[in-house]
Amino acid sequence: MSEEKHCNHHFIVPRRGLPGINGKLGNQSHVTVAFLGGSITEGAGASEADTHSWRALTGKYLQERFPNKAFTFINAGVGGTNSTLGAHRLQEHVLLQGGIDLMFVEFSVNDNESDREESIRGMEGIVRQMGRLSPETDLCFLYTAAEKNLSGSNPFNIAVHEEVAEHYGVPSVNFAGRVYKETTAGRMEWMALAPDGYHPNDDGHALYAGYLREYLDAELIPGASAAAQSSDILGLPALEEHNYEYGSLLSFRTGHGEEFELRKLAADDPLMNWRFDTEHLYTDSLEAEYSYTVTGQQAGLLLLYGPDSGIFEYSVNGSPYTAVNLFDEWCPMAFRPIIAMFPVQEQRQEIAVKVRITGQKDEQSQGTSLRIMKLLCS
Structure with missing residues (x-):
């Protein structure tokens, strides 16, 4: 050598x-x-x-x-x-x-x-x-x-x-x-x-x-x-018991949304970090609520975040709603996929999630909308 x-x-x-x-x-x-x-x-x-x-x-x-x-x-x-x-x-x-x-x-x-x-x-x-x-x-x-x-x-x-x-x-x-x-x-x-x-x-x-x-x-x-x-x-024993061995993407069609509409990004909408289908559920209505149920240790969402994305909130298994602001310095430039992970459960079980917008937004955002592309389950 x-x-x-x-x-x-x-x-x-x-x-x-x-x-x-x-x-x-x-x-x-x-x-x-x-x-x-x-x-x-x-x-x-x-x-x-x-x-x-x-x-x-x-x-x-x-x-x-x-x-x-x-x-x-x-x-x-x-x-x-x-x-x-x-x-x-x-x-x-x-x-x-x-x-x-x-x-x-x-x-x-x-x-x-x-x-x-x-x-x-x-x-x-x-x-x-x-x-x-x-x-x-x-x-x-x-x-x-x-x-x-x-x-x-x-x-x-x-x-x-x-x-x-x-x-x-x-x-x-x-x-x-x-x-x-x-x-x-x-x-x-x-x-x-x-x-x-x-x-x-x-x-x-x-x-x-x-x-x-x-x-x-x-x-x-x-x-x-x-x-x-x-x-x-x-x-072999797991290094981290809550690892994502069972991680998967699920269609948003497995849940139920009121006051959401089916959309895709237009050809001239700025998009980065995503070469796949942009079909998603869209809302900017305070009346909107999306709910889904999965079985596992953790649930989440794959969101399409961009210039008009707002602050949303979620509830897991009836818990008080928690607000989430994922808007960052890249959002004003283009839409892109961002994940929101919800709390890990102590054991694998049925997880019922409810999601709604708050009507609030980051000061850099142009709107308060929410776009759901996929559900996450592990």
Whole structure:
């Protein structure tokens, strides 16, 4: 092994490896690879996301390395979203596409940099959900660079994700660690590769793809005997008992709304971080109330928030109403998905939720409306 390869080795932690896809590369003609993450996975910063992002370049590498295989690549990156929503949208955005052989997971930049518990709930929920619904899928965690992930040898978000990876034997590739090493040694200027500090330009995406290719060059061995598969994941104790193993998105049609109307955003409405259907329930009426019931440990909403969104309130199982203001500095610019999570229940049970607008708004908002895209249940 070269000196440079040896120095970079500790940024790759192989753990259980990729036994499933190695077996499939040896004996099946079609392979499906999914990419679950935030805007960096989606391809933000690249001149053309579907050709120049690290995701697209990784797909190109796999197809060129295994020219006799037919590959399907699933882009399940959604900008500005964290592993909490990732666990809830996993089935709709990944598993409904069919059998998945390999899935890369990237949320270290978007997960909250102080909420260890929630980050574990999201990442562990993704791992356990795959172990339950798609046990033959190999997983690999990726850690991308941002200021908070370039703060030393063991940044908070990466350390938390590594807790989950180590517990379940998930391999990980630490892009941010490599970038930190190169920048502190004076061999790289990160802002030249990611002008906003987060989203790589074409050169930055190519750098990430090269780092991942080093791991895949060594790890992908078609026909290699499969070691213990992911099916034993559920035999391990959970790190966080309220993880999102059962996270899912549900249609708003499973609930009941009075004084709501069915809408979609118009073509000229500003929209970011969402490539999917914008159908939603809309209201700006104080007479409106939306109610739904799910069975699980926690309920929530996936809302379409934007320039005219107001303050809403919710009640769970008859509790007093609690007001929620999710309006932030991005809302005046465009509509985007934002999640509202309601309190965790002590045990899995029926959860009855009521939601209504308050008629109040953030001082920056143009209105008091509420838009419901999906229901969350775990």
